[in-house]
Amino acid sequence: MNMLTRKLIAKEFYLHRWLIIGSTVAGLAGLLIAAEGKVRFNIGMLMWLTTIVAFGIVLAMFAIANERKERTLQFVLSLPLSHGDYVRIKVVGLLLCFLVPWFILSAGAVTLIAVMPNLPNGLLPYAVLLCGFFLANYSLVLCSALHTASEGVMTLVIITTNMGITLFIFMVGALPSLNDHLMDPAPVWNSTFWTVLGVEAATLVITLSLPYFVAARRRDFI
Amino acid sequence: MTPTKHIEMRSVRKAFRFFTLEDLSLDLEPGQIMGFVGPNGAGKSTSIRLMTGLLAPDAGEIRVLGHAMPEAQALAKRDIGFVSDEMRLFGHATLGWHMNFIASIYPGWDAQYAKTLVKRFNLRPEQNVSGLSSGEHVKAVLLLALARRPRLLILDEPTSGLDPVARHELLSEFMDVLRDEDRSILFSSHNTVDVERISDRIAFIDRGRLIDSSDKEDFLERWRRIQLQLPAGATLPDLPHLVSRVDDGQFVTLTTNRYSEDLLAFLGHGVRQVQRMSLEEIFVANVMHHRELRGQ
Amino acid sequence: MLHRFDVLAVTPGDGLTTARAVEKYFSKGLVFDSELSIHCIHSMYSGINISQTDARPMYQQIMEQIRARIAAGDWPSGKELPSIRALAAALSVSVITIKRAYLDLENEGVIVTRHGKGSFVADVNGLAGELQEEKIDEHLAAAAGIGRQLGLTDEDLAARLRLAIRNVDRK
Numbered sequence: 001m002n003m004l005t006r007k008l009i010a011k012e013f014y015l016h017r018w019l020i021i022g023s024t025v026a027g028l029a030g031l032l033i034a035a036e037g038k039v040r041f042n043i044g045m046l047m048w049l050t051t052i053v054a055f056g057i058v059l060a061m062f063a064i065a066n067e068r069k070e071r072t073l074q075f076v077l078s079l080p081l082s083h084g085d086y087v088r089i090k091v092v093g094l095l096l097c098f099l100v101p102w103f104i105l106s107a108g109a110v111t112l113i114a115v116m117p118n119l120p121n122g123l124l125p126y127a128v129l130l131c132g133f134f135l136a137n138y139s140l141v142l143c144s145a146l147h148t149a150s151e152g153v154m155t156l157v158i159i160t161t162n163m164g165i166t167l168f169i170f171m172v173g174a175l176p177s178l179n180d181h182l183m184d185p186a187p188v189w190n191s192t193f194w195t196v197l198g199v200e201a202a203t204l205v206i207t208l209s210l211p212y213f214v215a216a217r218r219r220d221f222i
Numbered sequence: 223m224t225p226t227k228h229i230e231m232r233s234v235r236k237a238f239r240f241f242t243l244e245d246l247s248l249d250l251e252p253g254q255i256m257g258f259v260g261p262n263g264a265g266k267s268t269s270i271r272l273m274t275g276l277l278a279p280d281a282g283e284i285r286v287l288g289h290a291m292p293e294a295q296a297l298a299k300r301d302i303g304f305v306s307d308e309m310r311l312f313g314h315a316t317l318g319w320h321m322n323f324i325a326s327i328y329p330g331w332d333a334q335y336a337k338t339l340v341k342r343f344n345l346r347p348e349q350n351v352s353g354l355s356s357g358e359h360v361k362a363v364l365l366l367a368l369a370r371r372p373r374l375l376i377l378d379e380p381t382s383g384l385d386p387v388a389r390h391e392l393l394s395e396f397m398d399v400l401r402d403e404d405r406s407i408l409f410s411s412h413n414t415v416d417v418e419r420i421s422d423r424i425a426f427i428d429r430g431r432l433i434d435s436s437d438k439e440d441f442l443e444r445w446r447r448i449q450l451q452l453p454a455g456a457t458l459p460d461l462p463h464l465v466s467r468v469d470d471g472q473f474v475t476l477t478t479n480r481y482s483e484d485l486l487a488f489l490g491h492g493v494r495q496v497q498r499m500s501l502e503e504i505f506v507a508n509v510m511h512h513r514e515l516r517g518q
Numbered sequence: 519m520l521h522r523f524d525v526l527a528v529t530p531g532d533g534l535t536t537a538r539a540v541e542k543y544f545s546k547g548l549v550f551d552s553e554l555s556i557h558c559i560h561s562m563y564s565g566i567n568i569s570q571t572d573a574r575p576m577y578q579q580i581m582e583q584i585r586a587r588i589a590a591g592d593w594p595s596g597k598e599l600p601s602i603r604a605l606a607a608a609l610s611v612s613v614i615t616i617k618r619a620y621l622d623l624e625n626e627g628v629i630v631t632r633h634g635k636g637s638f639v640a641d642v643n644g645l646a647g648e649l650q651e652e653k654i655d656e657h658l659a660a661a662a663g664i665g666r667q668l669g670l671t672d673e674d675l676a677a678r679l680r681l682a683i684r685n686v687d688r689k
Binding site: 003004007011014015071072074075077078079080081082083085219220221 | 274275276277278292295296297298299300302303304305306308309310311312313314315319323326327328363
């Protein structure tokens with residue numbers, strides 16, 4: 001990885017440092033609240049969930065759409081890189097920025113379930129799928145932001161993905177092969193689990209590689 | 223195409239929905255400053271974006287520092303300092319952060335010169351970019367470009383929004399760049415006074431077309447306003463290279479873009495005054511003339 | 519050879535040599551404090567001023583001011599002129615304008631350009647005096663022209679000249 005790439009990725013972390021730190025702290029706080037018990041569990045998990053999702057949206061929007069609007073894009077493009085370089089560095093940098101809090105908060109949720117006696121370990125597969133969903137969701141928003149300059153389209157994407165979260169939680173959670181085992185003392189990694197995980201992984205691969213083939217090839221950038 | 227020119231554009235075409243840049247050919251030699259002048263919407267910014275690889279031409283060729291644009295822009299931009307008045311630095315970082323950022327990317331960064339410029343431009347490295355006024359922001363972006371000592375500087379309205387002192391400082395820095403005959407500058411500006419002072423070559427652009435391009439001194443020598451008083455009943459013969467003619471009774475004011483001693487002799491005793499024209503006057507007359515020729 | 523912390527002692531009259539030396543080292547990358555060298559060169563040529571509101575073209579203003587310095591003896595015969603690019607930078611005027619001024623001065627025989635070496639004040643005996651005499655002839659021609667326009671007689675004009683001489687002597 002050359003100096004310019006490293007510096008630009010470091011720049012993403014630097015510019016969004018408060019967002020990254022704040023989201024991590026808020027998400028962990030949510031987990032701590034959830035650890036306290038029944039009602040607090042719902043509140044805490046909602047907080048944890050909202051934090052991860054919102055963080056992803058804000059990060060993608062700020063880092064891409066705003067960069068375009070705030071005309072810092074022209075400054076970045078004046079650096080010795082091609083349009084393809086810009087897109088690739090953006091994908092890697094913003095993915096890494098998301099992965100840090102996401103990993104901490106996902107690990108935190110998994111730990112919480114594994115450690116807390118009042119939370120059955122049967123929740124683990126569902127929790128893993130949920131975390132995977134957040135990552136796939138984020139990469140979808142990121143991919144969209146890199147391909148469209150239209151605020152209208154981005155708004156549509158955000159609304160759709162938000163609806164998607166609700167759908168995921170209720171639909172996937174309602175799948176009998178998953179639902180039946182939620183309250184089990186031990187986690188059950190059945191085929192439904194692997195199928196859903198597979199779909200999430202595929203989404204991730206497609207949405208992260210699409211920019212390399214489409215957005216990076218764009219000849220006009222402004 | 224010769225490898226020595228810093229900018230070469232050949233018959234470049236770029237079409238947008240409501241505007242088309244047509245048949246643009248431009249050359250910038252090393253050691254030169256070119257002033258790029260045109261009304262708003264003429265295509266200056268578009269041309270500059272084509273030069274810096276932000277846009278790709280529909281037709282024609284562009285070479286900057288010998289590199290084909292936009293294909294080889296990553297290489298070309300190592301040696302180009304591009305500043306546009308639309309460009310913004312990262313609001314949540316300080317000027318000092320930006321200086322370190324640029325210094326780590328470009329080997330040509332001159333830290334001593336950067337310090338000098340900070341003082342000269344009256345900036346503070348600890349200050350957040352979001353706290354800078356628009357004039358200070360422009361100076362900051364220019365500082366980052368100048369301190370790298372790039373071979374080619376491409377500047378889109380570099381002095382817009384600057385107070386006279388800052389403008390004076392900036393022009394002085396630009397001329398300092400030119401002490402090295404391997405470096406060059408292309409800048410677009412509405413400030414015809416500054417363009418007239420420091421440019422070696424001047425290119426006029428209007429409505430997507432290059433209407434004139436020449437050495438500055440050549441422009442200033444070729445254009446004149448001639449005032450004549452015709453004797454009663456006399457008419458003026460047809461004259462070539464007449465850009466405009468205004469009649470006011472016996473008095474005629476001619477504008478020509480091919481002034482010579484011969485022309486003066488030809489016009490004879492009626493000539494009352496021959497005036498040189500400022501670049502601004504030449505620019506306006508040229509644009510009006512070309513619009514007439516194209517039936518606009 | 520200039521070192522980083524050398525202080526250049528600048529004396530009037532010697533300015534051209536010092537500035538030229540600094541400029542030579544600067545272009546070779548040996549002078550590291552660009553502010554020092556620029557300041558030197560600027561202060562050497564700060565007496566030359568180009569006005570854009572003056573009716574005369576910029577290259578002519580430069581030529582006149584160089585001729586004046588030669589005529590006054592400030593720039594003696596054989597002295598090296600600043601390089602075109604150095605003067606352009608010092609005055610914030612385009613290189614092409616300085617080139618034109620130098621070219622025209624050479625055509626007038628006021629300076630001599632040696633390819634690859636630079637431009638020098640022409641080593642012509644009495645050049646300073648010649649320039650002064652050209653100047654006085656120009657002024658007298660202008661006065662005669664205005665005198666005709668006003669309808670003055672030869673005696674009127676001569677009387678006015680004598681008055682002007684007396685005023686100069688009084689000062």
